Amino acid sequence: MPHNAATMCQLLGMNCNTPTDVTFSFSGFAQRGGRTDHHADGWGIAFFEGRGLRHFVDHQPAFSSPVAELIRRYPIKSRSVIAHIRKATQGEIALENCHPFVRELWGRYWVFAHNGDLKDFQPRLHASFRPVGSTDSERAFCWLMQEIWKSHAGVPSVAELTLTLRELAPQIARHGPFNFLLSNGEALWAHCSTNLFHVERRHPFAHAQLADEDLSIDFARHTTPQDRVAVVVTAPLTTNEAWTQFQPGELRVFVDGVAAG
Numbered sequence: 001m002p003h004n005a006a007t008m009c010q011l012l013g014m015n016c017n018t019p020t021d022v023t024f025s026f027s028g029f030a031q032r033g034g035r036t037d038h039h040a041d042g043w044g045i046a047f048f049e050g051r052g053l054r055h056f057v058d059h060q061p062a063f064s065s066p067v068a069e070l071i072r073r074y075p076i077k078s079r080s081v082i083a084h085i086r087k088a089t090q091g092e093i094a095l096e097n098c099h100p101f102v103r104e105l106w107g108r109y110w111v112f113a114h115n116g117d118l119k120d121f122q123p124r125l126h127a128s129f130r131p132v133g134s135t136d137s138e139r140a141f142c143w144l145m146q147e148i149w150k151s152h153a154g155v156p157s158v159a160e161l162t163l164t165l166r167e168l169a170p171q172i173a174r175h176g177p178f179n180f181l182l183s184n185g186e187a188l189w190a191h192c193s194t195n196l197f198h199v200e201r202r203h204p205f206a207h208a209q210l211a212d213e214d215l216s217i218d219f220a221r222h223t224t225p226q227d228r229v230a231v232v233v234t235a236p237l238t239t240n241e242a243w244t245q246f247q248p249g250e251l252r253v254f255v256d257g258v259a260a261g
Helices: 023-031 068-071 134-151 157-173
Strands: 010-021 042-051 054-058 077-085 103-104 110-115 179-183 187-190 197-202 208-209 216-218 228-233 251-255
Touching: 010 023, 010 110, 010 179, 010 187, 010 251, 023 068, 023 077, 023 228, 042 110, 042 179, 054 068, 054 110, 068 216, 077 110, 077 179, 103 134, 110 134, 134 157, 157 187, 228 251
Parallel strands: none
Antiparallel strands: 010 077, 010 228, 042 054, 042 077, 103 110, 110 179, 179 187, 187 251, 197 228, 208 216
């Protein structure tokens, strides 16, 4: 499938009911960082492991980055993963401008990545959440975290947070395309403005062929009948799976590898 040339960045999210490695999906995804696509302005990936988080960013193109090579060879198992390949629209090519961004709230990590270009988005931010870099995306994340903090006294349930995000996302989307992934380790939220697709892998698992690299995998050999894996991406990663396209303005949440609403 041809990539949309208007797409600013590439997003990849994974949510599972059991710790799973993202090696196969990331192998194809990383090729879009300067080899099969033009997104060569840095990349990053974050893996939740219990209360901990592994967070890697690099301002080199993903397809040639030694850090990306490490990720491809190191089958880190996680129930929630967010990755991003950057095509810079705002902010210089620098480490502090690489997604995903991480913040702490209520004693847990929150991870965010964005694809789009927000014009004239200069929200009022108080002291708790401030951008380190110069991207519109990090400003949007800081504002989302600030408003979530103002709306809830402690970590809200997944359902409550979904309602809050459904109120907040359109306020940012007025400024431009706001495709984003957000996770606190419990769930993966995905909002679509222009391009986003998802697939849910479950028993019986099929054989999958990557679109960006000559690599295929028989998921049945690497899974159990109980496994559930949801993958969200800017453009379908495989050529032979039934990817579902999000509607513009749609926010979905995935819990334990299944769309929860």
